Amino acid sequence: MSNKETTKDSTKELFSVLVKEALTLSNSEPLLKSVLDELIVFRQSFAEVLAMSLSRKLASSLLSRSQLEILFLSTYKENPSIVEDATADLCATMDRDPACKSYLEPLLFFKGYQAIQAYRIAHVLWKDERFFLAEMLQSLISQKFAVDIHPAAKIGRGIFLDHATGLVVGETARIGNNVSILHGVTLGGTGNETGDRHPKISDGVMIGAHAQLLGNIHIGKGAKVGAGAVVLEDVPPHVTVAGVPAVKVGRPENALPSLEMNQNFTRDTNSKPAK
Template sequence: MAKDTTKEIFSNLVKEALALSNSEPLLKSILDELIVFRQSFAEVLAVSLSRKLASSFLSRSQLELLFTVAYRDNPTIVEDSAADLLATMERDPACRSSLEPLLFFKGFQALQAYRIAHVFWKSNRIFLAEMLQSLISQKFSVDIHPAAKIGHGILLDHATNLVVGETARIGNNVSILHGVTLGGTGNEVGDRHPKISDGVMIGAHAQLLGNIKIGKGAKIGAGAVVLEDVPPHVTVAGVPAVKVGHPDTALPSLEMQQDFTRDVDSRPISKSSK
């Protein structure tokens, strides 16, 4: 994601905020504070996230300072956040402006807060990272371990009750709906969580458990329980999940077509494959 893109996103946010202030004057003061009077997309993120996550642990001003420094020292996460915002706008039909994910969509907000927690984790500021994880869970009902690795262009749609374990890996341009678990299978230690490749779409309440790999462009049906590797460009569904066909597009995460019955092969699934 180029720096010019983050500047363009910031410019669009300001334009939208000014237009909304004209049509909804009661919102002018908060839009000015959060967006119009700011100097960059990074500053907007720091201000809006600190406002959401302020608590008895850390005040809004303390969090804003922490986040501002994190963005200054790690500009790539600002670029990742811009890619996430664009992904949300492009894939979520309920999204009508760039203001909405920034201010209202807790999937987007939780993901950006995780990105800062991940920076702290990598810097060995473990307690601070875990504190942010706890705040994110309390505020957004989204539990992403700060050690997990997540790419860019991610859509967390609705996101309520999403769980992402410590050794989980998520590639680029992935779409995940609410209630999904990327978890372990028990109390094992070490590398124990799923690895999600680029372009994967995971339907609502799917449970992916163990150190399994989901191949590029795969599609996981809603409510599936996935316990084994899924090859690239394959659709799986059911409990336990079995192959039911192939997505009709190379990257199903971009299309957000959740009806996996459209992917069903013409031949029936044999009893031995169930």
């Protein structure tokens, strides 16, 4: 499967793959059979699988597993596009993470994937003006996954959050499609200003670990941000920036560096402009 496949048919195909993987794993690891049956094999759709797995992860004294499962299922039923987003995100993780050997792994274990799916539900709640419930879900996501994404932020599909620990995404941040972000990244403001105050990330951008992007800045399509960079100004499309403060150090070898996940920024110094 490809992370570009985000139709209803591709979601059904992904669900079929997950069931096959679960059955195969159950045969080789009988200890896992009961949990795999409950979470995957006995479900009727990918939406059910997501609702079951996320509700188990996020259940707390504030909201029980059954309450969360009902909330998630109803949200998926009313907003099927976010199930397709989840399909694209899972395919993106499988495509871009060399440590990922099956679709089951990110679905059940990778907190970056889980956090972005829980955010998507919180975002729907926010748009429906159920602000307090959205913020409560945001708090649970932060506690369980160490990922803090404001429910008002707007995020596209085909997103890969690698490791994800310490990720912060502010209220007015925007993230396009097919973006890859490593752990410790901040898309934040520069102080106590109000209004539109957070970064805007275009399609195909890759942001290295612990990069800090601050203010209402724009990161152009296919740009690459080095690990530990502090970015305070706009970054043009297809440019590599690094350093404190960040400066241009070259151009990515590929038009969409988020898909390649190449962390070697020295290669970009002599690269020709990406097409």
